[in-house]
Amino acid sequence: MSLAGSGTAHLRPQDQRLLSVEDLHVRFKTAGGVVQAVSGISFDVVRGETLGVVGESGCGKSTAGRAVLRLGEVSDGNIRFGDTDVLAADRKQMIGLRSRMQMIFQDPVASLNPRRPVRQLVVEGLTVTGASADERATRARKVMDSVGLDYDRFADRLPRQLSGGQAQRVAIARALAVGPDLLVCDEAVSALDVSVQAQVINLIEELKAEFDLTVVFIAHDLGVVKTISDRVMVMYLGKVAEVGEPEALYETPAHPYTRALLDSVPTPEVEGGFAGPALAGDIPSPLSPPSGCRFRTRCPLAQDKCAQEEPQLRQATTGQYFACHFPLVPAA
Amino acid sequence: MSAGPVSTGKAAGEPENSEPRSTVPAGAAPASARVSDADQARVAGGSLAQQVAAPSLAGGMSGVASPVVPPLRKRRNVLLWLSLGWMALVVLLAALAPVLPLADYSAPIGFPRADPSGELDQWLGLDNQGRSVLSRLIHGAQVSLLLGLLAGVIATTIGTVLGLVAGYFRGRVETAIMFLTDVLLAFPPLVLLLAISSILRPSFNTLLLGLTVLVIPSFVRISRAQTLNWAARDFVLAARNMGFGRVRIAFREVLPNVVPSVLALLPTIVAALIVAEGSLSFLGLGLPAPTPSWGGMISDGKDFLRLDPQLILIPAVAIFLTIFALNQIGDYARSRFDRTVQD
Numbered sequence: 001m002s003l004a005g006s007g008t009a010h011l012r013p014q015d016q017r018l019l020s021v022e023d024l025h026v027r028f029k030t031a032g033g034v035v036q037a038v039s040g041i042s043f044d045v046v047r048g049e050t051l052g053v054v055g056e057s058g059c060g061k062s063t064a065g066r067a068v069l070r071l072g073e074v075s076d077g078n079i080r081f082g083d084t085d086v087l088a089a090d091r092k093q094m095i096g097l098r099s100r101m102q103m104i105f106q107d108p109v110a111s112l113n114p115r116r117p118v119r120q121l122v123v124e125g126l127t128v129t130g131a132s133a134d135e136r137a138t139r140a141r142k143v144m145d146s147v148g149l150d151y152d153r154f155a156d157r158l159p160r161q162l163s164g165g166q167a168q169r170v171a172i173a174r175a176l177a178v179g180p181d182l183l184v185c186d187e188a189v190s191a192l193d194v195s196v197q198a199q200v201i202n203l204i205e206e207l208k209a210e211f212d213l214t215v216v217f218i219a220h221d222l223g224v225v226k227t228i229s230d231r232v233m234v235m236y237l238g239k240v241a242e243v244g245e246p247e248a249l250y251e252t253p254a255h256p257y258t259r260a261l262l263d264s265v266p267t268p269e270v271e272g273g274f275a276g277p278a279l280a281g282d283i284p285s286p287l288s289p290p291s292g293c294r295f296r297t298r299c300p301l302a303q304d305k306c307a308q309e310e311p312q313l314r315q316a317t318t319g320q321y322f323a324c325h326f327p328l329v330p331a332a
Numbered sequence: 333m334s335a336g337p338v339s340t341g342k343a344a345g346e347p348e349n350s351e352p353r354s355t356v357p358a359g360a361a362p363a364s365a366r367v368s369d370a371d372q373a374r375v376a377g378g379s380l381a382q383q384v385a386a387p388s389l390a391g392g393m394s395g396v397a398s399p400v401v402p403p404l405r406k407r408r409n410v411l412l413w414l415s416l417g418w419m420a421l422v423v424l425l426a427a428l429a430p431v432l433p434l435a436d437y438s439a440p441i442g443f444p445r446a447d448p449s450g451e452l453d454q455w456l457g458l459d460n461q462g463r464s465v466l467s468r469l470i471h472g473a474q475v476s477l478l479l480g481l482l483a484g485v486i487a488t489t490i491g492t493v494l495g496l497v498a499g500y501f502r503g504r505v506e507t508a509i510m511f512l513t514d515v516l517l518a519f520p521p522l523v524l525l526l527a528i529s530s531i532l533r534p535s536f537n538t539l540l541l542g543l544t545v546l547v548i549p550s551f552v553r554i555s556r557a558q559t560l561n562w563a564a565r566d567f568v569l570a571a572r573n574m575g576f577g578r579v580r581i582a583f584r585e586v587l588p589n590v591v592p593s594v595l596a597l598l599p600t601i602v603a604a605l606i607v608a609e610g611s612l613s614f615l616g617l618g619l620p621a622p623t624p625s626w627g628g629m630i631s632d633g634k635d636f637l638r639l640d641p642q643l644i645l646i647p648a649v650a651i652f653l654t655i656f657a658l659n660q661i662g663d664y665a666r667s668r669f670d671r672t673v674q675d
Binding site for chain 1: 565566567569570571572573574575576585588589
């Protein structure tokens with residue numbers, strides 16, 4: 001394969017995809033050099049599916065999420081949403097697109113304007129299209145009801161008078177109000193208490209069914225992602241390491257990085273609380289990523305080939321796709 | 333879907349806690365309310381009554397006295413109230429100056445430098461030309477306050493918008509605005525004012541222009557700093573994701589958050605402006621005679637410092653009290669409205 005990126009073997013037929021991203025590059029120029037935040041990743045999301053994206057901080061998962069919604073810079077690549085080329089969309093098309101693609105942010109309180117009451121916040125998106133005050137009020141009541149917030153109690157509250165979970169519900173209501181097809185949750189539960197996390201995740205699941213949503217769920221917690229995803233993508237330093245159905249990926253990971261991530265999840269047993277050795281060292285600097293396979297500097301299986309040749313995505317016998325020269329599961 | 337670490341209780345649809353994280357003013361009201369409830373329970377007497385009346389307080393632990401939460405001590409800021417009182421008095425007198433039964437500030441009513449006496453116009457004595465000091469002080473307040481406030485408000489408006497534009501739109505606009513700001517800040521203020529006053533003829537408008545230009549940079553800087561801070565928040569990104577344009581986001585989403593911090597700076601700046609106007613008048617570059625201003629009165633009295641120090645003392649005390657009061661109010665405004673200081 002001679003593609004610039006890490007391969008597209010895992011992509012599904014065009015007509016099924018709601019969102020497809022091909023060979024996405026995001027580079028930031030900084031004083032210290034060019035940060036390669038995302039380096040040629042490709043992925044797709046089929047209508048109605050939930051794609052979980054996991055990886056350590058700094059692996060480019062949030063950058064990729066923002067790029068899809070054109071909220072961040074895109075250096076290169078191709079993003080299609082439905083029939084629309086997202087990167088080529090003009091201002092008018094973009095306003096239409098924005099109502100179909102919504103995002104939930106990590107810090108729920110920071111994602112709400114501190115000077116607006118909930119009643120206004122949840123219907124922010126409708127003012128763009130020029131909905132009347134009556135329409136907005138009706139809609140506000142409806143979406144707040146959908147996310148389990150009592151309109152009369154919360155309507156006049158300001159964001160700082162909400163708990164993290166309540167604020168995240170408001171943010172979800174705001175996204176729902178414009179009737180989106182795609183919901184990108186960028187670490188949407190990472191900042192919440194564990195009990196509240198479960199509630200918000202359940203809520204997203206329910207809303208997904210109720211409103212026919214397609215969800216991209218970005219998180220660093222493998223456990224969270226496993227429960228809700230139809231497909232999981234593991235990212236490392238701006239590249240896709242492994243992608244596939246959660247069953248295959250969690251039971252029989254092919255990429256040593258996925259294995260390492262799974263091993264660093266604590267198990268309930270007291271003895272040997274961790275299944276394997278912790279990942280040594282830090283994620284390398286995206287200013288000068290390692291040659292060949294980017295994981296090789298921390299990989300227990302790395303050999304000379306890994307430094308010279310970049311692995312392309314291949315399918316494993318267990319069904320998932322991985323980018324590794326020496327996989328833990330044989331290639332199909 | 334298999335049960336992972338997160339699939340706990342099925343409480344979805346219910347908000348997780350019923351109380352807001354914090355009420356707007358973290359004041360004493362809730363605490364004292366709780367105490368009075370507990371007191372009532374105790375007055376009702378008997379452990380039964382207490383158990384019935386206070387389960388929500390004691391959390392259902394029988395036999396344990398409900399905790400008594402002392403009400404938060406409210407700090408009374410005497411200085412702030414005195415400051416507000418002084419400013420109210422000054423503003424009121426200045427505003428009512430034309431209708432008050434005061435002597436004309438430009439006409440002599442007695443011997444030069446007459447000592448204070450019982451008559452209203454002579455309460456504070458007469459100046460070098462035999463004019464009522466009280467009348468001149470009150471009319472002078474009009475000029476000093478009006479100049480300070482007008483220059484302050486105009487500079488706030490211009491400075492905030494420039495800072496917002498620089499901080500939100502960045503790029504070349506920012507470079508240009510910040511370069512001008514830095515140039516202005518590097519200029520010694522008095523030299524700038526002297527230059528403006530000598531090139532243009534000293535008049536109310538000239539002074540207003542000079543003083544406004546002088547303080548715009550302070551507002552640009554704080555507005556830009558605040559804009560940088562607020563524009564980086566996720567709610568700005570969320571607004572973009574809703575399809576709002578950049579101008580609307582700058583003025584409707586970011587600006588309302590920037591304004592409080594900028595306004596908190598206003599009283600302090602007005603105080604500085606009154607001092608600046610005083611200095612100019614003292615140097616003879618203020619408003620032309622016979623219009624009184626506090627700085628001008630000090631200037632007029634400087635030759636009689638030894639014999640009649642009250643000629644300088646009275647306007648000096650007026651300036652001192654006003655500046656002090658404005659700074660007190662400014663400090664309070666900052667701690668109350670500028671959330672960047674508290675958080």
